[in-house]
Each structure stands twice: as C-alpha cells, then as structure tokens.
Amino acid sequence: MLVRLDGPGTLVEQIYAALRAAILDGSLRPGSRLPSTRALASESGVSRTTTQAAFDQLVSEGYLETRPGSGTYVAAELPDGSMAASRTAATSASDAATAMRLSAFGRTISERRLGVPNPDYPVRFNFRYGLPPVESFPYDVWRRLMNRQIQNISLRSLRYGPAEGAQSLREAIALYLARSRGVVCTAGQVVVTNGSQQAIDLTARLLVERGDLVVIEDPHYQGARNVFAAAGARMVPCPVDADGLDPDFLPPADAGVRVVYVTPSHQFPAGGVMPIARRLALLDWAARSGAVIFEDDYDSEYRYDGRPIPALQGLDGGGRVVYAGTFSKVMFPSLRIGYVVLPPGMLGPFAAAKWLADRHSPTIEQETLAAFIGEGHFERHLRRSRAANASRREALLAALAGEFGDRIQISGSNAGIHVVVWFSDVSADLTASIVTAARAEGVGVNPVAPYYLSPPAVAGFLIGYASLSESEIREGIGRLARVIETISSTAPR
Amino acid sequence: MLVRLDGPGTLVEQIYAALRAAILDGSLRPGSRLPSTRALASESGVSRTTTQAAFDQLVSEGYLETRPGSGTYVAAELPDGSMAASRTAATSASDAATAMRLSAFGRTISERRLGVPNPDYPVRFNFRYGLPPVESFPYDVWRRLMNRQIQNISLRSLRYGPAEGAQSLREAIALYLARSRGVVCTAGQVVVTNGSQQAIDLTARLLVERGDLVVIEDPHYQGARNVFAAAGARMVPCPVDADGLDPDFLPPADAGVRVVYVTPSHQFPAGGVMPIARRLALLDWAARSGAVIFEDDYDSEYRYDGRPIPALQGLDGGGRVVYAGTFSKVMFPSLRIGYVVLPPGMLGPFAAAKWLADRHSPTIEQETLAAFIGEGHFERHLRRSRAANASRREALLAALAGEFGDRIQISGSNAGIHVVVWFSDVSADLTASIVTAARAEGVGVNPVAPYYLSPPAVAGFLIGYASLSESEIREGIGRLARVIETISSTAPR
Numbered sequence: 001m002l003v004r005l006d007g008p009g010t011l012v013e014q015i016y017a018a019l020r021a022a023i024l025d026g027s028l029r030p031g032s033r034l035p036s037t038r039a040l041a042s043e044s045g046v047s048r049t050t051t052q053a054a055f056d057q058l059v060s061e062g063y064l065e066t067r068p069g070s071g072t073y074v075a076a077e078l079p080d081g082s083m084a085a086s087r088t089a090a091t092s093a094s095d096a097a098t099a100m101r102l103s104a105f106g107r108t109i110s111e112r113r114l115g116v117p118n119p120d121y122p123v124r125f126n127f128r129y130g131l132p133p134v135e136s137f138p139y140d141v142w143r144r145l146m147n148r149q150i151q152n153i154s155l156r157s158l159r160y161g162p163a164e165g166a167q168s169l170r171e172a173i174a175l176y177l178a179r180s181r182g183v184v185c186t187a188g189q190v191v192v193t194n195g196s197q198q199a200i201d202l203t204a205r206l207l208v209e210r211g212d213l214v215v216i217e218d219p220h221y222q223g224a225r226n227v228f229a230a231a232g233a234r235m236v237p238c239p240v241d242a243d244g245l246d247p248d249f250l251p252p253a254d255a256g257v258r259v260v261y262v263t264p265s266h267q268f269p270a271g272g273v274m275p276i277a278r279r280l281a282l283l284d285w286a287a288r289s290g291a292v293i294f295e296d297d298y299d300s301e302y303r304y305d306g307r308p309i310p311a312l313q314g315l316d317g318g319g320r321v322v323y324a325g326t327f328s329k330v331m332f333p334s335l336r337i338g339y340v341v342l343p344p345g346m347l348g349p350f351a352a353a354k355w356l357a358d359r360h361s362p363t364i365e366q367e368t369l370a371a372f373i374g375e376g377h378f379e380r381h382l383r384r385s386r387a388a389n390a391s392r393r394e395a396l397l398a399a400l401a402g403e404f405g406d407r408i409q410i411s412g413s414n415a416g417i418h419v420v421v422w423f424s425d426v427s428a429d430l431t432a433s434i435v436t437a438a439r440a441e442g443v444g445v446n447p448v449a450p451y452y453l454s455p456p457a458v459a460g461f462l463i464g465y466a467s468l469s470e471s472e473i474r475e476g477i478g479r480l481a482r483v484i485e486t487i488s489s490t491a492p493r
Numbered sequence: 494m495l496v497r498l499d500g501p502g503t504l505v506e507q508i509y510a511a512l513r514a515a516i517l518d519g520s521l522r523p524g525s526r527l528p529s530t531r532a533l534a535s536e537s538g539v540s541r542t543t544t545q546a547a548f549d550q551l552v553s554e555g556y557l558e559t560r561p562g563s564g565t566y567v568a569a570e571l572p573d574g575s576m577a578a579s580r581t582a583a584t585s586a587s588d589a590a591t592a593m594r595l596s597a598f599g600r601t602i603s604e605r606r607l608g609v610p611n612p613d614y615p616v617r618f619n620f621r622y623g624l625p626p627v628e629s630f631p632y633d634v635w636r637r638l639m640n641r642q643i644q645n646i647s648l649r650s651l652r653y654g655p656a657e658g659a660q661s662l663r664e665a666i667a668l669y670l671a672r673s674r675g676v677v678c679t680a681g682q683v684v685v686t687n688g689s690q691q692a693i694d695l696t697a698r699l700l701v702e703r704g705d706l707v708v709i710e711d712p713h714y715q716g717a718r719n720v721f722a723a724a725g726a727r728m729v730p731c732p733v734d735a736d737g738l739d740p741d742f743l744p745p746a747d748a749g750v751r752v753v754y755v756t757p758s759h760q761f762p763a764g765g766v767m768p769i770a771r772r773l774a775l776l777d778w779a780a781r782s783g784a785v786i787f788e789d790d791y792d793s794e795y796r797y798d799g800r801p802i803p804a805l806q807g808l809d810g811g812g813r814v815v816y817a818g819t820f821s822k823v824m825f826p827s828l829r830i831g832y833v834v835l836p837p838g839m840l841g842p843f844a845a846a847k848w849l850a851d852r853h854s855p856t857i858e859q860e861t862l863a864a865f866i867g868e869g870h871f872e873r874h875l876r877r878s879r880a881a882n883a884s885r886r887e888a889l890l891a892a893l894a895g896e897f898g899d900r901i902q903i904s905g906s907n908a909g910i911h912v913v914v915w916f917s918d919v920s921a922d923l924t925a926s927i928v929t930a931a932r933a934e935g936v937g938v939n940p941v942a943p944y945y946l947s948p949p950a951v952a953g954f955l956i957g958y959a960s961l962s963e964s965e966i967r968e969g970i971g972r973l974a975r976v977i978e979t980i981s982s983t984a985p986r
Binding site: 101157 | 593594595596597598599602603606607608609610613623624625630632635636639640643644646648650651652653654655656686687688690691694698699700701702705719720723751783785813825826827828829830836838839841842844845846847848849850851852853854855856857858
C-alpha cells in the first residue's frame with residue numbers, strides 16, 4: 001500500500017485521506033486487514049504515532065475496526081453517507097469541465113468547489129454549529145398535526161399551490177415576526193422558501209449580475225458568500241467588531257454596490273449585535289447608494305443579555321431590506337422551511353423566480369407548520385429551548401473559564417447558540433492539528449479561520465452548544481483543553 | 494361604476510377582469526349589491542348578454558353571489574388564493590424595475606411575466622392538465638409510513654442531509670427506473686429535486702449562458718421554456734409531429750446548441766411517442782454537436798397502446814442525457830419531489846448547485862417516499878391509477894366521438910393523462926370565447942395555442958382526464974359540445 005504524502009494538510013490528515021479514499025474506491029476491501037502501524041511507519045518513513053492518529057480517526061468514524069489481539073480491519077459496513085460524499089468529491093472540476101461545457105455559474109461552483117458541504121464526522125462531543133438541539137423537539141405534536149393535515153386534506157392542498165406559499169403559513173409568519181422581531185409586514189410580503197438558503201439564492205439571482213459588487217461581512221456566513229460568489233459577484237469585505245458590521249468601512253455610496261449581506265442580530269460567526277446607531281447608518285447608506293440590504297436573521301430567537309433591537313427591516317419601513325429567517329435552527333434543519341419578507345417592489349419578481357425554480361415548497365408541511373405556530377406549539381418550544389440553551393451557555397462559559405482562564409477571549413456569547421473562542425497564545429498554524437486531534441478524542445470543533453477573508457494570526461474556534469447536554473459540554477471542553485495543551489506545548493516556537 | 498373597455502381580450506373578459514380587480518382592491522366591498530345587468534348594459538353600451546356572461550363567471554368562481562329575487566352581490570368571503578394571485582399580478586414589471594435594479598434574469602422574468610402561473614378556476618368539470626386524480630391516493634398508507642418515520646426518527650434525519658438526497662430514496666428511484674423505464678444508472682447518479690421543475694432550472698443554470706442556443710419542441714411545455722427564457726437562452730423551435738420531435742429539423746451540429754429539451758415518452762402537449770429510429774438520430778446529433786439532451790419523462794407511467802420504448806438515457810449509456818421525472822403526476826403535485834439522473838460529469842456540479850440553491854429536499858418526506866416505493870405501495874398505486882385512467886380515457890374518447898364525430902382530430906391518446914383535440918371547422922379566433930363560455934358552464938379546458946411558438950389556425954384544446962370520474966367526463970364533454978355549437982354557429986364567417 002503506497003500513500004503519497006505531498007499533498008495539503010498535516011501528515012495525519014494526508015494518511016487519513018489516502019486510507020479513506022482507498023476504502024471508498026474499493027482498493028481496500030471491506031473486512032480486509034491493514035498492515036500494523038509499525039510496518040506502515042517503517043515503510044513510509046512516517047512516525048508510528050502519526051500513523052496511529054490517522055488510524056484512530058478512521059476507527060472513530062467507522063471506516064476501520066480494531067479487533068483486540070488481531071489488528072485493524074476495514075469495516076464490513078461503511079458509515080452512512082460516506083459513499084455519497086466521496087462520489088461528489090470524486091467528480092472534480094476538471095472531470096466536469098472536460099465532459100461538457102458549463103455556464104459561468106457552473107464553472108465557478110466547480111472550480112471553486114462552492115457547493116460542497118464540509119464533511120460532518122460522527123463524534124461524541126460535537127460542538128459544530130447548526131446541529132439540532134438534544135432536548136427533543138415535540139415530535140408527537142408534530143406528528144399529530146401532520147396526521148390531521150393528511151386526514152382532512154383538501155383537493156386544494158394536493159394541487160399546485162401559490163408560489164408565495166400556503167396563505168395560512170404566510171399569515172402565521174407575519175404575525176410572529178411582527179410580535180417578536182419588530183418586522184413591519186403584511187402576510188402578502190412573506191414568501192415561504194426552502195430554508196433561508198433559497199432566500200439568499202433567489203435574491204442573488206434577481207439582483208446580482210456577474211461582476212456586480214456585493215458587500216459581505218468579514219468574517220461571514222459561507223453559505224451566503226458561496227451563493228454570491230457563484231453568481232459572479234465581486235465581493236467587498238466589510239470589517240466586523242463587537243458591534244457587528246461597521247458602516248464606516250462601507251464603500252462610497254456611488255460605488256455601485258448591489259447588495260449588502262448582513263447578520264445584525266448575531267453576527268455570524270463573530271457574534272456581535274449591531275446597535276441602533278449602526279443600523280440607522282447602514283440604512284441611510286443603502287438609501288443613498290441604491291443597494292439592497294439582505295438581513296439574515298438566522299438565530300435571532302436566542303438572546304441572553306441586553307435589550308432586543310428591532311430588525312433593520314422594521315426600521316426601514318421595508319423599502320430596501322430583504323429580511324430572511326429560517327425554522328431550521330429552532331426546529332430541525334432537515335425540515336427545509338424558511339421565509340423571506342420582501343419590499344413590495346421585489347415581491348412579484350421573487351414569487352416568479354420561486355415558481356420557476358421549484359413552483360412552491362411542499363404544502364402539507366407548510367400547513368402543518370402553520371398549525372404548529374398558530375396553536376402556540378412553536379413559541380412554547382422556543383421558550384423551552386431558550387431556557388435549555390441558556391443553561392448550556394452557562395455551562396459552556398463556566399467550562400471555558402475553568403479550563404482556560406484568561407488565555408482565551410470569547411465573543412458572541414450574548415445571543416445565538418454558538419460562541420467564538422480565541423486563544424491569544426496559540427498560533428493559527430496549529431488550528432488544523434488541534435481540530436484533527438480533538439476529533440480523535442471524540443470532540444468536534446470548527447476552526448473559525450475559513451469564515452474570514454483574511455484570518456487572524458491566533459487560533460480561533462467556533463463552538464456551538466445547542467446539541468449537547470451540560471455534562472457533555474463540560475466533558476467535551478475538558479478533552480479539548482487537554483488536546484490544546486498537548487499540541488501547543490509540543491509545537492516548535 | 495366605470496369600466497374601461499379598451500384592453501386586450503373579449504368584452505366578457507374585460508368586464509370580468511375589471512369587476513374582479515374592483516373586488517380585490519376593495520373598491521367593491523364584500524356584501525355590496527351590484528347594479529342590474531340591464532342598468533350596466535345601458536350605462537356601458539355593452540349588451541346585457543355580455544355583461545351577464547361576465548357576472549356568471551364571477552359567480553361560478555365565488556366572487557359574486559346571486560340572491561333570487563334580489564340581485565347580485567359581492568361575496569362576503571372571497572375565494573381561496575384570490576388575494577395572493579392578485580397581489581402578484583399587481584406587482585407589474587414597471588413597479589419592480591423602478592423600485593430597484595434587477596439582474597438580467599430578474600428583468601427577463603418580470604418583463605415577460607415568465608414565472609406567473611395561469612390562474613386555476615374552481616369549476617365542476619375541470620379538464621385542466623396536471624390535476625391530481627380523483628380516486629384516492631392511499632393517504633392512510635402515506636400517513637402510516639410518515640408516522641413511522643417521525644416515530645423512529647434518527648438524529649441523522651434531523652440534521653442537514655446530503656445535497657443529492659436521502660440515500661434510501663436515491664436507491665429506490667434507481668431501481669424503479671431500471672425496472673420500468675430502461676434507465677441505466679446507479680443510485681449515485683440520482684439527485685432528488687423539488688419536482689422536475691427544479692431539475693430543469695438547475696440544469697439551465699449549469700449549462701446555459703445568456704445568448705446560448707436551446708432547442709425546444711414546438712409545441713412545448715411552458716414550464717421548461719420559461720426557465721430557459723429566464724436564463725437568457727435563444728430558443729430554437731423544432732417541429733413536432735405524431736412521432737414527437739423530428740430530428741431532421743434540428744439545427745446543424747456545429748450551430749453551438751447547448752441543450753435540447755425533449756419529451757420523448759409522450760410529447761407535451763401534442764402527445765407523440767418518439768420511435769426508436771428518431772431517438773437514435775437525436776442521440777447521434779447530440780454526440781456530434783456537443784449538446785446535452787434534457788429528457789423530461791413527465792408522464793411515462795401511463796401507456797395504453799404500443800410497445801414501451803426505453804428512455805433516451807438508457808440508449809445513450811448516460812453520457813449526454815439528463816433524465817428527469819417527477820412524482821407529482823402520479824402521487825400529488827404539492828408533494829414537490831422529483832428526480833434527475835445525471836451523466837457522471839454533471840453529478841458534482843449539479844449536487845453543488847442544489848446545495849447552494851436550497852441544501853436538499855426535506856428528509857422526512859424523502860424517507861417516507863423511499864419506504865412507500867420500497868414496500869410496493871407506489872407500484873400498487875400506479876397499477877390502480879393505470880386501470881382507472883385507462884377507463885377514463887375510454888370514456889373520454891367515446892364521449893368525444895359521440896359528440897363531435899369526425900369534426901375533430903385527437904392526438905396523444907396512446908399515453909399520458911391528456912389528449913389534444915383539434916376542431917378542423919372552428920377558427921382559432923374563437924378559442925378564447927369557447928374557454929370563457931365553457932367556464933361559465935362549469936367546464937375547464939385549456940387552449941393549446943399558448944404552447945406553440947406559431948399556433949395553428951384552427952381551435953385546439955388540451956383535455957386532461959385524470960381528475961374526473963367517467964360520468965363527469967361524459968357530462969363535461971356534453972356541455973363543452975353545446976358551448977362550441979353555440980359559439981361556432983353564431984360566429985361571423
């Protein structure tokens with residue numbers, strides 16, 4: 001077995017990737033025995049510890065199995081989803097480009113791998129952002145409401161529905177947003193989308209030509225950046241501080257910016273909450289520049305300190321703000337229902353784009369969700385989740401303080417369901433090794449660097465906490481501390 | 494009440510539209526009494542019969558109510574969906590364009606109203622294409638399977654899933670297509686989409702630049718034409734006869750055509766089934782020209798005469814054919830689950846585009862559908878639907894023969910769930926009046942002319958029959974016959 005070790009990433013990562021690829025393409029067959037780490041190490045010139053770390057990781061992900069006293073074997077059954085992920089990865093940009101001529105959109109997403117999700121590894125202490133909460137969503141209620149919808153289904157609900165979404169859901173969303181978010185809208189301005197992702201994509205299609213300027217926060221949500229990049233936008237990064245996007249750094253009003261993508265309620269990922277003065281400055285700039293503000297209110301439901309600040313949309317009167325939200329973070333991501341509140345001038349084009357893109361979102365789920373909101377289950381679930389997330393947040397902040405003291409800086413803890421942790425004495429170079437070693441210890445954390453256009457020099461991690469119990473949070477942060485201690489103390493200075 | 498009568502359409506249509514608009518914008522209030530048709534007629538100079546026809550239509554749609562001996566009133570409750578439809582219609586191209594600068598895509602769909610669905614009127618005998626069948630879909634089974642999915646839900650099913658779709662559903666689709674459609678593919682080539690509409694849209698985004706050539710059948714499916722038009726394609730119409738698209742009329746292989754959109758199993762709307770020789774000729778042309786064939790197998794499930802012909806995709810070996818289908822026509826349209834089978838070179842870009850567009854289709858529904866197919870319910874439902882549709886088709890053909898004899902020509906009756914009926918002695922000019930008068934008699938039919946780039950000179954109608962019982966089909970065709978008799982006998986020659 002030959003492993004070429006001249007690619008990107010650490011040696012552990014390269015050995016890991018080579019073995020995984022060999023398992024997925026079948027050259028290492030299910031059930032076959034691997035050479036010992038000792039044999040591999042002497043053959044490849046790589047230390048046994050390094051080889052063992054790669055093995056450990058593959059064992060923890062289910063690609064390899066150890067049999068005590070016998071050795072390491074390729075698992076008889078591969079982990080779920082591994083084949084799909086590998087197949088996508090295997091179709092590289094060059095394969096596709098030689099096979100058929102792609103559009104500029106197609107070439108951009110292929111060459112820059114914009115639509116390829118980060119792999120999610122099954123680890124026991126998963127601090128990745130965007131996982132559903134552990135405390136159970138009320139599935140019994142959801143099932144009962146969905147049963148009722150199917151039982152009383154009308155011919156109207158079976159046929160194609162309006163592109164804008166089910167009227168009952170649009171009304172429920174408009175009421176909820178007015179009540180809890182200060183959004184000023186009628187149900188007629190709401191369009192139901194497949195998550196906020198589709199709201200971003202359709203907005204980009206309607207407003208952005210290739211070469212147009214789009215302002216994004218730096219750091220920013222990659223799911224939005226990738227959509228605008230795929231649309232061919234020239235990206236203008238705008239710096240972010242503890243108060244979110246800083247309007248002083250916006251381009252001149254006559255620069256021709258088309259869209260500003262912004263997360264004022266809880267800047268993603270850095271966590272700042274934009275104060276009212278900055279909101280008004282941003283709106284004023286947008287009015288002068290003619291740009292549209294895309295306000296992604298992705299986890300506005302969770303706030304811990306400070307007074308709630310109304311949405312940009314409500315401050316604006318709705319003229320230049322596209323406001324988007326999602327039920328994924330509060331309910332469960334695979335539901336795929338989000339919404340957008342549109343300025344009146346964009347409603348017709350947006351509904352038309354939705355109709356062309358996929359007609360409308362599935363009706364039974366929309367009607368079930370309308371009943372779920374209308375009968376108070378949504379806000380009840382939200383109250384319970386808020387309390388649980390507040391306790392988790394306390395546990396996380398206490399664990400971080402206990403393990404790291406003043407070695408770290410924490411940002412974004414006053415809202416949302418994640419924080420960013422910076423290690424002022426750990427170099428950014430060590431981030432990848434820490435992530436890999438943590439994974440081998442069963443701890444999943446994301447480095448924050450990929451969210452920046454120009455990443456900081458010190459190591460930073462995005463720590464989501466909604467999907468873990470308080471004791472798991474304590475145990476996970478403890479393990480992470482030991483990993484960081486080991487790696488930063490053995491690193492060359 | 495002043496009605497300006499200088500717009501497009503017949504006088505009946507103009508009066509209808511003006512009254513409906515006045516009801517929707519509130520200038521005619523719910524419960525208010527309308528002037529008599531006599532008074533209106535003398536005031537506007539339009540005949541009482543014409544005014545009455547407009548009233549009748551508004552009554553049949555639920556906008557007006559008659560109270561015997563008292564007159565006609567604006568309905569206290571407006572029909573479902575009327576507000577949403579009017580709101581979209583009210584946001585005209587110019588409103589949107591002045592409000593904010595749209596992209597070329599946005600301008601195209603706004604100016605050409607590409608994404609605005611045809612209104613669907615509630616009529617008793619609705620022969621519109623695309624309605625769900627009357628005989629009940631097994632909702633009890635569907636509900637039971639969905640309950641089971643929710644009850645046994647795994648954390649994996651709640652999280653973001655793979656862009657390509659749930660593995661279980663991709664496998665079920667690949668098996669079904671291999672067994673019943675001669676499609677040659679692995680589950681890895683299948684991507685689950687939100688109906689076939691999304692498959693068309695993502696394909697257009699990946700392959701078509703503004704100005705590129707796209708071949709479409711003439712006549713053709715508007716849902717596909719509108720997507721390619723919105724993408725800025727230059728449309729090359731290719732004539733269709735009783736054998737579907739005629740490859741002799743394709744542009745030269747060096748013309749630079751990017752995509753050919755084709756419906757070989759049952760040409761939409763004309764109904765031809767493409768014989769094997771034409772299929773091979775089309776594939777040969779595609780190989781020479783470098784074009785991608787988009788094979789929309791939209792209602793391949795229903796065949797009555799002749800031998801099944803394998804999909805283009807299977808004949809090609811999968812190199813240049815994107816094959817798409819949907820569960821909407823067989824199950825129910827509001828489910829919004831379709832699929833696409835991709836050539837290997839397009840799989841990566843397509844999955845990436847799906848991930849950017851909306852991540853993935855909802856997981857619980859995908860897993861429920863996988864179980865529905867895997868446990869044999871889908872094909873059982875299909876068998877029952879086939880038998881029921883065959884009986885409906887017999888009833889329709891008998892009713893058409895009985896009412897019209899050899900005045901008509903019928904095309905497309907050997908497959909699918911609709912036919913096209915041509916009246917060789919009725920001028921195309923009368924089509925709109927017939928559709929309107931039929932609606933007033935409770936009969937919904939679509940003219941076929943809008944599906945053509947250059948419509949024929951005689952009147953033709955698209956008659957869908959899957960959503961009506963045999964006795965409704967007989968009664969509806971009888972009413973249609975009386976309407977056509979009345980209108981064609983009173984028309985000036």
